[in-house]
Each structure stands twice: as C-alpha cells, then as structure tokens.
Amino acid sequence: FVVGTYRKRFFISFWLMRQRKKYKYKVKKDSSFIFDVFISYSQEDHDWVTKILLPELEEKEPKLKICIHERDFRVGVTVTENIVECIDRSQKFLMILSNGFIQSQWCLFETHVAQHQLLEHGRESMLLVMKENISVKKNRSISYLL
Numbered sequence: 001f002v003v004g005t006y007r008k009r010f011f012i013s014f015w016l017m018r019q020r021k022k023y024k025y026k027v028k029k030d031s032s033f034i035f036d037v038f039i040s041y042s043q044e045d046h047d048w049v050t051k052i053l054l055p056e057l058e059e060k061e062p063k064l065k066i067c068i069h070e071r072d073f074r075v076g077v078t079v080t081e082n083i084v085e086c087i088d089r090s091q092k093f094l095m096i097l098s099n100g101f102i103q104s105q106w107c108l109f110e111t112h113v114a115q116h117q118l119l120e121h122g123r124e125s126m127l128l129v130m131k132e133n134i135s136v137k138k139n140r141s142i143s144y145l146l
Helices: 002-007 009-019 043-059 079-088 099-103 105-121
Strands: 035-040 090-097 126-130
Touching (some): 035 043, 035 105, 079 105, 090 099
C-alpha cells in the first residue's frame, strides 16, 4: 500500500486539490488564457526544447506565448499546483515525446492533468511531437496517443 501510494503521490495530490476546490475549473473564453502553449518535456530534451524549439515558436511569426516549467512556474507554489495552474491557463498542451518523457513521473503527471482538462472542458488542446522512436515500454496512460 505504501509503495503504491508513493508512486501515485502526484495524482493523489491533484485529486486532493480538486476535492478541496482549491482550483475551480470554469469554462474559459479564449481571451482569458495567459499562454498559447504549455510544453511538457523531459530534462533529457531540455537543450533541444530551449535552443531549437522555443526560438522557433517565440521569435518567428506568429509569435507564441510559451509556458515552460523552469521559466514560468511561480516561486513559492508547489510544483503540482504550478502544473495544474499553467496547463489550465494555456490554450494548447504540447508533449515532446521521447524515451525520457515516458520515464519521467512529472511528464506523465502533466499528461494526466492535460487529459483530465481535455475531457472536462471538451477542448481539443493536446498536441504531440514525437522527437524519437520510443524504445522503452510504453505507459498505458499515453499509449493510446501513439
């Protein structure tokens, strides 16, 4: 029980936030979004995202407002709360799918939050970039996206 609880700690935290109504999800108008895209990626893909992808999206027309965790998360707020808030305030959710992504618990949690938002709000907001062929065992929660 303890091992299972530890492995699912991010999901339990998200569920508790929802139960406490700390985050009240409301259908939002497009004008209320702060970011155009939230990018979910593993630390292994950090250089590719920050040196190649971000300049393409932020500096070339149409210039997009991108949310990445290391730059746009608020200080003093838990990582879990930052993830939920930033995904909620982004029009689109972009996954950079790689072997590192599949192995990262944070990436899988971000995907879970985005899937939940997708179902709850009926928004078509999930985008997928397959950076490399996946050689590790696929996680059940994202295998249908492939």
